[in-house]
Amino acid sequence: MRTLIKIAWRNLWRNRRRTILTASAVVLALFLALIMRSMQFGSYEQMISAGVSQVGDLQVHDTGYQANQSIDRAFFYRKSMGKTLAGIQGITRVLPGLKTFSLSSYGKQTKGVLISGINPVLQNQQNHLSGKIIQGKYPTGDHNDVLLGDKLAEFLKMKVGDTLVLLGQGYRGITAYGIYKVSGIFHLPSLQMNSELVYMNLKAAQDFVYPYQSGLLTSLSVFLKDPAKLESKKKEIEHALDSDFEVISWKTMLSDILQTIKVDNISGQIMLLILYIIAAFGIFSTILMMTMEKRRQYAIMVSIGMERRRLVWVSIFETFIISIIGIIIGLLLASPVIYYLHFHPIPITGDMAKMYLEFNIEPVLPFSIKAHVFLSQTIIVLVLSLLSSLYPIIYLSRFNILNAFRH
Amino acid sequence: MSIIEAKNIYKVYNETKVPVNALNGVDLKIEEGEFTAIVGPSGSGKTTLLNILGGLDLPSKGDIFIEGTNLKDLSSRQLINFRLHNIGFVFQSYNLIPVLTAKENTEFILELQKVPKKERMQKALELLEAVGIADKVDHKPGQLSGGQQQRVAVARALASQPRFIIADEPTANLDSRSTNELLEIMAEMNRKYHSTFIFATHDQRVMDKAHRIVTIDDGKIIGDETFKGR
Ligand SMILES: Nc1ncnc2c1ncn2[C@@H]1O[C@H](COP(=O)(O)OP(=O)(O)OP(=O)(O)O)[C@@H](O)[C@H]1O
Numbered sequence: 143m144r145t146l147i148k149i150a151w152r153n154l155w156r157n158r159r160r161t162i163l164t165a166s167a168v169v170l171a172l173f174l175a176l177i178m179r180s181m182q183f184g185s186y187e188q189m190i191s192a193g194v195s196q197v198g199d200l201q202v203h204d205t206g207y208q209a210n211q212s213i214d215r216a217f218f219y220r221k222s223m224g225k226t227l228a229g230i231q232g233i234t235r236v237l238p239g240l241k242t243f244s245l246s247s248y249g250k251q252t253k254g255v256l257i258s259g260i261n262p263v264l265q266n267q268q269n270h271l272s273g274k275i276i277q278g279k280y281p282t283g284d285h286n287d288v289l290l291g292d293k294l295a296e297f298l299k300m301k302v303g304d305t306l307v308l309l310g311q312g313y314r315g316i317t318a319y320g321i322y323k324v325s326g327i328f329h330l331p332s333l334q335m336n337s338e339l340v341y342m343n344l345k346a347a348q349d350f351v352y353p354y355q356s357g358l359l360t361s362l363s364v365f366l367k368d369p370a371k372l373e374s375k376k377k378e379i380e381h382a383l384d385s386d387f388e389v390i391s392w393k394t395m396l397s398d399i400l401q402t403i404k405v406d407n408i409s410g411q412i413m414l415l416i417l418y419i420i421a422a423f424g425i426f427s428t429i430l431m432m433t434m435e436k437r438r439q440y441a442i443m444v445s446i447g448m449e450r451r452r453l454v455w456v457s458i459f460e461t462f463i464i465s466i467i468g469i470i471i472g473l474l475l476a477s478p479v480i481y482y483l484h485f486h487p488i489p490i491t492g493d494m495a496k497m498y499l500e501f502n503i504e505p506v507l508p509f510s511i512k513a514h515v516f517l518s519q520t521i522i523v524l525v526l527s528l529l530s531s532l533y534p535i536i537y538l539s540r541f542n543i544l545n546a547f548r549h
Numbered sequence: 550m551s552i553i554e555a556k557n558i559y560k561v562y563n564e565t566k567v568p569v570n571a572l573n574g575v576d577l578k579i580e581e582g583e584f585t586a587i588v589g590p591s592g593s594g595k596t597t598l599l600n601i602l603g604g605l606d607l608p609s610k611g612d613i614f615i616e617g618t619n620l621k622d623l624s625s626r627q628l629i630n631f632r633l634h635n636i637g638f639v640f641q642s643y644n645l646i647p648v649l650t651a652k653e654n655t656e657f658i659l660e661l662q663k664v665p666k667k668e669r670m671q672k673a674l675e676l677l678e679a680v681g682i683a684d685k686v687d688h689k690p691g692q693l694s695g696g697q698q699q700r701v702a703v704a705r706a707l708a709s710q711p712r713f714i715i716a717d718e719p720t721a722n723l724d725s726r727s728t729n730e731l732l733e734i735m736a737e738m739n740r741k742y743h744s745t746f747i748f749a750t751h752d753q754r755v756m757d758k759a760h761r762i763v764t765i766d767d768g769k770i771i772g773d774e775t776f777k778g779r
């Protein structure tokens with residue numbers, strides 16, 4: 143075996159230039175593929191984590207709420223639920239939430255808004271909402287003050303200290319009605335949120351939709367320590383709670399983001415395919431040439447008693463040596479670039495930036511340094527090189543030695 | 550028992566298209582220790598016969614027995630293994646693996662035979678010394694003359710301790726001095742190790758060294774002379 147590797151190695155360096163050229167094709171393909179994929183997956187990860195930080199890895203609802211998000215599918219929080227969730231390992235945070243649509247008005251202006259009842263302290267720990275306040279202050283403790291998005295405040299012509307009137311449908315058909323002082327105005331990256339969101343203390347929101355019994359919620363957002371355990375934790379929570387509740391993963395809640403990613407990923411895969419076809423063709427033609435020009439030598443090796451099975455290894459080693467050199471150099475070149483761009487992401491400007499903001503995502507291009515990006519590309523190159531040595535392998539296990547002598 | 554016994558060998562090339570009758574009923578016995586030349590005009594069937602005797606090709610009709618083994622009975626893999634242990638080859642040219650040194654080339658066949666490393670080295674060096682290129686053992690074929698390359702090929706063929714060595718025009722690409730040297734070496738190996746050589750040639754000087762000359766024409770043996778004195 144060692145001799146076969148030695149022969150393969152020396153065969154490669156007999157025609158140094160061709161080998162270097164072929165390895166360079168691998169390097170280039172892998173380098174471009176890595177940069178491309180790292181950028182793609184980086185932006186996917188960014189989109190997902192922005193989404194997840196809003197909705198949580200999992201949400202507990204009353205059964206049916208996901209399909210029909212009406213206030214009538216709210217549920218009353220029980221102490222036992224908190225205990226049950228606290229008993230499950232790997233949950234870092236549980237945020238209670240109550241969402242309902244309502245009409246808002248100030249002076250002559252009216253507008254439909256989304257009221258989000260939150261626990262201001264927990265919410266702040268989760269996504270640092272207090273840092274987004276541009277006027278007024280972030281409320282703490284129990285009171286009825288509300289926070290408005292800047293676009294909404296602009297539309298309603300309101301300032302901090304003004305009083306907002308809310309009128310809507312409450313729980314179980316009652317009419318919800320209330321007057322609230324604006325304590326602060328926030329600016330989030332998302333245009334939609336800025337123009338329709340009203341944050342309210344959870345308690346106040348509960349009183350707004352149903353003042354007769356406390357603890358009404360539409361969701362419990364659950365945040366996990368290890369996002370990879372999503373499915374197993376989902377099952378665990380489903381088992382622990384009774385069947386009145388549904389547990390929905392972010393993959394369902396953010397299915398539009400996943401769909402966007404899927405479509406984008408296809409175009410990425412097509413680019414990769416083209417890139418790799420070029421590289422594979424380079425390896426293939428080199429290995430084929432090397433095999434063909436050594437027909438006579440191989441015929442002599444078989445004549446004197448070398449099994450074809452072993453001869454085939456020479457060709458396989460030649461292919462692998464080229465691709466491994468290409469992979470190592472490709473990884474060495476791409477990794478520093480990717481690591482740099484991971485920690486210093488490229489800022490996005492113009493229309494693209496606006497689109498990012500609409501998805502509530504910071505407009506930068508972060509690069510992914512996840513192992514799977516590197517691993518998958520390396521495996522693809524190895525598989526392709528194995529495939530491109532397939533023809534020489536077939537040739538070597540079949541060729542007629544006497545014909546080879548005549549060439 | 551003869552080392553080789555060829556019985557009524559026929560070989561037809563291109564049986565389906567334009568058939569060429571390369572061998573037409575050859576009977577031949579080769580005994581241990583012979584130093585035999587196969588001679589005949591170009592196209593007479595020398596190469597065809599040697600390929601069949603060496604198990605590189607199969608006859609269209611007839612049988613080859615090598616020490617009692619009928620080559621027909623072997624699978625293609627068994628045949629390769631049979632060649633490895635029983636038959637040595639020296640081809641006309643480009644016999645050697647170009648990326649391996651003279652020593653590595655000689656060791657290579659021993660490695661195929663799974664001879665241990667130390668023994669391999671020893672044997673390779675001994676044989677390379679015997680064929681007169683002890684000072685060039687670390688040279689690659691490209692750094693050796695044609696004659697020297699052929700001597701390495703002889704050393705490699707001998708290294709495997711075959712029952713016989715087949716050489717198809719081993720001197721065809723050599724000048725007269727190298728031809729003489731190579732024949733001297735082959736003859737000496739024949740004496741020293743009692744190795745059996747069968748070689749095809751056009752070359753009168755090579756014929757002059759042979760102990761037996763088998764003449765072939767049109768795929769038939771038309772003469773078989775033994776020279777006791779040589
Ligand atoms: N693969 C082949 N296909 C068809 N015909 C062949 C093939 N090999 C040899 N022949 C024919 O068989 C006959 C014998 O050829 P062979 O090579 O055995 O002759 P030779 O005695 O070795 O000749 P030379 O002295 O020129 O080497 C020739 O007529 C040749 O054309």
Ligand SMILES: [Mg+2]
Nearest residue numbers: 595596597717
């Ligand atoms: Mg011939």
